[in-house]
Amino acid sequence: MNPSADILALSLVQVDLPPIQEGQRVTVMWSGRPVFVCHRSAEEVARSEADDRSPELIDPATDASRVKRKEWLIVLGVCTHLGCVPLGQSVTDPRGRYGGWFCPCHGSVYDGAGRVRRGPAPRNLEIPSTRS
Numbered sequence: 001m002n003p004s005a006d007i008l009a010l011s012l013v014q015v016d017l018p019p020i021q022e023g024q025r026v027t028v029m030w031s032g033r034p035v036f037v038c039h040r041s042a043e044e045v046a047r048s049e050a051d052d053r054s055p056e057l058i059d060p061a062t063d064a065s066r067v068k069r070k071e072w073l074i075v076l077g078v079c080t081h082l083g084c085v086p087l088g089q090s091v092t093d094p095r096g097r098y099g100g101w102f103c104p105c106h107g108s109v110y111d112g113a114g115r116v117r118r119g120p121a122p123r124n125l126e127i128p129s130t131r132s
């Protein structure tokens with residue numbers, strides 16, 4: 001009962017990372033949902049790692065537990081409250097005080113590792129399964 005090649009192809013999306021500049025965020029679609037691909041700067045990584053033990057983390061997780069390589073953060077762009085797409089992919093978007101994403105629907109704020117820092121969202125942005 002293995003999926004056919006055409007069904008398997010629908011479940012995969014290939015992203016060419018080298019053209020994505022440091023500091024740039026790109027959105028790709030996967031299974032009808034947005035995926036945020038972020039090429040983080042060293043400053044963004046350091047800021048996120050410094051918050052690993054913050055008592056403000058609603059769904060505690062270290063930065064390292066959410067990435068395969070520090071400079072690449074890949075998360076589903078779906079707010080864990082009611083499923084809206086948070087703002088923050090464009091440099092002109094509001095990103096909230098933690099430099100991640102802001103969901104204007106009800107005010108949830110995510111940091112640069114996609115960790116929820118202000119609810120009502122209950123969980124961090126989901127990490128999709130990725131291959132290198």
Ligand code: FES
Pocket residue numbers: 079080081082083084103104105106107108119120121
């Ligand atoms: S859907 Fe994002 S805060 Fe409600």
